[in-house]
Amino acid sequence: MSIRDDFPIFKNQIRNNPITYLDSAASTQKPKIVIEAIKNFYENSYENVHRGMNSLSISATDHFERARENLREFINAKSFNEIIFTSGATDSINILANALANKFKDGGEIVVSELEHHSNYLPWLKICDKSNLKLKIVPIDENGAIDEKKIIENCNADTKVLAITHMSNTTGQIIDLNFIKKNISADTLIAVDGCQSIAHCDIDVQKMNCDFFSFSSHKIYGPSGVGVLYGKESLLNDLEPSNVGGGMINQVNSHDFSYAMLPNKFEAGTPPIEAVVGFSAAIDYVKSVDFKSFFAKEKKLRSDLIDALKDTSNVEIYGSDSSLNASSIVSFNLIGHNYNDIATFLDQYGIMIRGGHHCCQPFMKKLDIPGSCRASFGIYNDTDDVDIFIDSLKKTIKLLQ
Numbered sequence: 001m002s003i004r005d006d007f008p009i010f011k012n013q014i015r016n017n018p019i020t021y022l023d024s025a026a027s028t029q030k031p032k033i034v035i036e037a038i039k040n041f042y043e044n045s046y047e048n049v050h051r052g053m054n055s056l057s058i059s060a061t062d063h064f065e066r067a068r069e070n071l072r073e074f075i076n077a078k079s080f081n082e083i084i085f086t087s088g089a090t091d092s093i094n095i096l097a098n099a100l101a102n103k104f105k106d107g108g109e110i111v112v113s114e115l116e117h118h119s120n121y122l123p124w125l126k127i128c129d130k131s132n133l134k135l136k137i138v139p140i141d142e143n144g145a146i147d148e149k150k151i152i153e154n155c156n157a158d159t160k161v162l163a164i165t166h167m168s169n170t171t172g173q174i175i176d177l178n179f180i181k182k183n184i185s186a187d188t189l190i191a192v193d194g195c196q197s198i199a200h201c202d203i204d205v206q207k208m209n210c211d212f213f214s215f216s217s218h219k220i221y222g223p224s225g226v227g228v229l230y231g232k233e234s235l236l237n238d239l240e241p242s243n244v245g246g247g248m249i250n251q252v253n254s255h256d257f258s259y260a261m262l263p264n265k266f267e268a269g270t271p272p273i274e275a276v277v278g279f280s281a282a283i284d285y286v287k288s289v290d291f292k293s294f295f296a297k298e299k300k301l302r303s304d305l306i307d308a309l310k311d312t313s314n315v316e317i318y319g320s321d322s323s324l325n326a327s328s329i330v331s332f333n334l335i336g337h338n339y340n341d342i343a344t345f346l347d348q349y350g351i352m353i354r355g356g357h358h359c360c361q362p363f364m365k366k367l368d369i370p371g372s373c374r375a376s377f378g379i380y381n382d383t384d385d386v387d388i389f390i391d392s393l394k395k396t397i398k399l400l401q
């Protein structure tokens with residue numbers, strides 16, 4: 001039995017080829033255990049959570065809150081009050097940016113980088129447009145890499161928030177957050193976009209000493225529609241949620257209301273209950289297969305793929321310097337060919353990659369390209385996938401000549 005056998009989707013074929021899945025940075029496939037957990041929950045325990053006193057609601061609430069504790073333990077948060085369930089990383093970052101805009105009404109700077117996914121760029125851009133806050137953007141270099149020292153240089157006494165990705169979804173670069181933390185003001189809040197790193201790095205929010213950490217379940221073998229906003233308890237207590245509604249109040253009177261305690265204060269409305277249950281099952285799954293042992297393998301797959309691409313003529317690879325700390329993701333273009341054409345040709349061989357701007361238009365604009373091909377690995381990939389990919393890419397290049 002291989003890890004691949006845990007994922008039912010790989011029983012299928014595409015155009016009579018086994019599936020070579022190289023698009024985990026977009027979303028990961030789901031192991032049977034996750035699919036079964038959701039099915040089992042629907043069949044045996046489904047009800048709305050928190051407010052009901054009936055058996056099903058109590059059971060559903062128990063599943064839901066145990067999932068919160070599972071997530072807390074997974075990222076080593078101090079308290080389960082620090083785990084806010086959201087609809088995904090985008091939602092987490094929007095909730096956070098809006099709350100921080102309110103906290104920093106008097107102004108100051110928000111620092112982001114050119115490496116950011118739009119989800120960790122637009123919420124900050126938007127609050128800066130609407131407030132006294134100023135957005136500062138740390139540039140990447142001509143090959144698409146960012147230097148931590150540049151990030152540090154761009155932070156100063158006015159920097160209220162450094163909103164930074166932990167791992168680029170375009171190049172796979174992993175940012176040394178500890179180094180940054182040690183070299184910027186202790187008053188600057190660090191809001192980490194951990195959407196990619198959650199599946200490829202050992203996340204310990206206390207060791208990282210970040211203030212906020214956002215991620216999505218679907219990037220780590222769980223269902224879509226759910227994510228987490230982690231925040232230090234004292235900070236979350238101090239922030240005001242932008243979303244209001246059912247489930248997040250203590251008292252409501254005709255003309256005023258008071259908030260519930262954490263974490264409910266930030267969870268207005270019915271949460272994605274069954275997705276939370278599936279998310280927790282995904283965490284159980286990755287722990288059961290010792291997924292941290294795959295981190296080195298994923299880095300090696302990335303460097304093997306880059307080496308093989310370098311042997312292919314007319315290929316331009318971004319963030320490919322071997323000194324870069326990076327994992328799992330490779331972005332490249334075949335000079336003279338459109339990335340979408342390459343992705344479509346590779347699909348003929350059962351290979352799933354992504355062509356496009358990967359929601360990183362500032363990155364693409366800096367490199368003066370409209371987009372790229374992106375191949376990305378997950379725990380079900382091995383060197384065979386690299387071989388199949390390179391072989392099919394060479395056939396594609398021949399066909400396009």
Ligand SMILES: Cc1ncc(COP(=O)(O)O)c(C=O)c1O
Nearest residue numbers: 088089090117119169195196216
């Ligand atoms: C680095 C990064 N940040 C944020 C997001 C947004 O995640 P979601 O679409 O799950 O909200 C993604 C998704 O691709 C990502 O890769």
